[in-house]
Amino acid sequence: MKHAKKILVTQSYLPPLTDYVSYLKTLWGTKWLTNNGALVQELEQKLADYLGVKHVLYLSNGTIAIQLALKALGITGEVITTPFTYVATTTSILWENCTPVFVDIDPKTYCLDPKKIEAAITPKTQAIMPVHVYGYPCDVEAIEHIAKKHHLRVIYDAAHAFGTKVNGRSVLSYGDVSSLSFHATKLFHTIEGGAVATNDDALAKKMAYYRSFGHVGDDYYMMGINAKNSEFHAAMGLTIFPKVPAIIKHRKALVELYDTILDGVLFRPEISKNVIYNYAYYPVLFTEESVLLKVKAALEAHNIIPRRYFYPSLNTLSYLGTSQSCPVSEDIARRVLCLPLFYDLKKSEVQKIAKLVRKNL
Ligand SMILES: *Cc1c(COP(=O)(O)O)cnc(C)c1O
Numbered sequence: 293m294k295h296a297k298k299i300l301v302t303q304s305y306l307p308p309l310t311d312y313v314s315y316l317k318t319l320w321g322t323k324w325l326t327n328n329g330a331l332v333q334e335l336e337q338k339l340a341d342y343l344g345v346k347h348v349l350y351l352s353n354g355t356i357a358i359q360l361a362l363k364a365l366g367i368t369g370e371v372i373t374t375p376f377t378y379v380a381t382t383t384s385i386l387w388e389n390c391t392p393v394f395v396d397i398d399p400k401t402y403c404l405d406p407k408k409i410e411a412a413i414t415p416k417t418q419a420i421m422p423v424h425v426y427g428y429p430c431d432v433e434a435i436e437h438i439a440k441k442h443h444l445r446v447i448y449d450a451a452h453a454f455g456t457k458v459n460g461r462s463v464l465s466y467g468d469v470s471s472l473s474f475h476a477t478k479l480f481h482t483i484e485g486g487a488v489a490t491n492d493d494a495l496a497k498k499m500a501y502y503r504s505f506g507h508v509g510d511d512y513y514m515m516g517i518n519a520k521n522s523e524f525h526a527a528m529g530l531t532i533f534p535k536v537p538a539i540i541k542h543r544k545a546l547v548e549l550y551d552t553i554l555d556g557v558l559f560r561p562e563i564s565k566n567v568i569y570n571y572a573y574y575p576v577l578f579t580e581e582s583v584l585l586k587v588k589a590a591l592e593a594h595n596i597i598p599r600r601y602f603y604p605s606l607n608t609l610s611y612l613g614t615s616q617s618c619p620v621s622e623d624i625a626r627r628v629l630c631l632p633l634f635y636d637l638k639k640s641e642v643q644k645i646a647k648l649v650r651k652n653l
Contacts (some may be wrong), residue, residue, distance in 0.1 A: 299641060301599040303634040304476040305539060307531040315527035324523065328504070331526035335482075338533055343455070344462030345470075345489040347496035349503060350526060354451045354473025354486035356519045358384035361447045361469045361488055362419070364498045369416040372444075374404040375607040376621040377423040380473075381449045382606045385421065393417070394607040396618040400562040402426070402575075402628075405620070406434035410442075419445040424453035424463055425602070426630075427479075427572035428561055432458060432466040439467075447471065450489070454480045455540060457568035464489045469499075474529065479543075479572045480536055482529035485521050539635050543571035546633060546642050550574055553646035557653060574633040575601065576649070581626040583653060588629060590652040596645055601630040 319325060332350050340348040351357050358381065362371070371385050375394040385392045395412045398405040404422040420439055422430040430448070439446045446467035454472060456463045464470040469492070474485035490496050501508060506516030532539075551560075559577035563569055578584040584600075591598055605625040607618045631645055 296595045299596045299632050299637070299645070301597060301601075301630050301632050302477050303636055304481060305532060305535070305635045307528075307535060312527060312531045315530055316524070319523050319527070326520060326522040328520070329523040329526070331523045331530060332521065335526045335529045335533070336487075338530070339487065340489075342533075342536075343464050343489060344457075345464045346491045346493070348487050348489050349496065349499055350482075350521050350529075351486045351488065351503060351519045352521045353484050354449075354471055354475060354478075355380045355384055356517075357471035357473070357486040357488045358421075358447065358449060359388055360499050360502050360517075360519055361471055362388045362390060364495055364502060365419065365445045365447070365468060367419045367445065367447075369418045370414060371419045371421050371447075372404075372409055372412050372417060373421040374423050374425070374621070375605045375616075375618045376402055376602055376625060377425055377449065377606065378451070378602060379606060379609070380451075381421065381423055382609065390418075391416070392612075394616045394618050394621075396620045397425075397624065398431070399620050399624070401428055401431070402561050402624060403428060403430040404435070406431045406438060409435070409438050413442055413444075417442070417444060419447055421447045421449060423449040423451070424456060426561065426575055427452040427454075427456050427570045428563055429453065429456055429458040429463045429567055432463065436466060451478065451486075452572045453570065454478065454572070455536065455570040456572075459566050465491060468492060469495060479539065479570060480529075480532060482521070482525040482532070485525050485529065540571055542635055543633060546637055546639065547571050547574055549639055549642045550631065550633075550646050553643065554649060557650055571633070573601065574631045575628050576631060577624065578627045578629065578653075584627055584629050587649050587652045590648055591645065594644075594648060596632065596648070598632065599630050600625075601628070603628070 448470040450470040451473035469490040472487040474482040503519040506514040605621040
């Protein structure tokens, strides 16, 4: 039996193979495959320029990026964070033996609600870890104000925010450090990969030591871990990097097409005027979970596989051992669905998906 092609919520972008191979050829010449090689350094420089931050350290993934940031900032206590994100945000905090303290989200932006942060601050609070969820920036000014007032560090999980700008600035220029993920499903990817971005010279230096066992020259300078990434992964990044403007442009056109068909029938997160968005995801919010389930089933019957990003709300994770209530996040998590959005998705497919959604409301 012939299986119909499934349209998944995302599909990795692959550049022309010959472009990738031409980078690989240099490696057969140098035989330098990892350990801060030339391609890693070139990628870091290009990303720092494009993302508007002083230092970008290329890492093996976006999860170790969060862990490295927590470790380098000496965070050992409570971290105020959002329950509406991918599970890696929470588990990285737990893995570093810190305590996640969940603060509810803003019902308009789905990002950590700054108005609710101060009530959660205790003498043990050391950091705030907000997430620019779906690539929509958090209220960075309000968070900066609170962090300054209470002497807290800010680590942004910017896994979705590659290329997003706010107030004419890179969203990555806010906070002490931002983490990025270049996993194959992300807007810009290096198969596996991630980075930390910071404007702080001393912090960048410390994270660079941590990335490579704390090993400097002949000296084991400090305790570290292996968070490096290879020349092969950097080569994929360098091959995809020049395509990023075209990738974002095409995603924008698809999003606008979804919008024209779904406008007025579904809720969407609000995006303020001072934001240049990267079109990383297409989340839609239904009036009730039952409607979401009906639409999801209807799409699946047509081999279209959307995802319940982000579900469940992470404050309800069974292994937390505590119960913290975040009613807004729990409610939105039950009602939000991400529709397919990726570079190779066709306009005719977007039309088909959006019409199916409309029909099943
Ligand atoms: C993808 C993702 C991560 C983890 O990144 P990996 O590169 O897969 O380790 C962390 N946080 C968020 C919000 C993500 O979406």
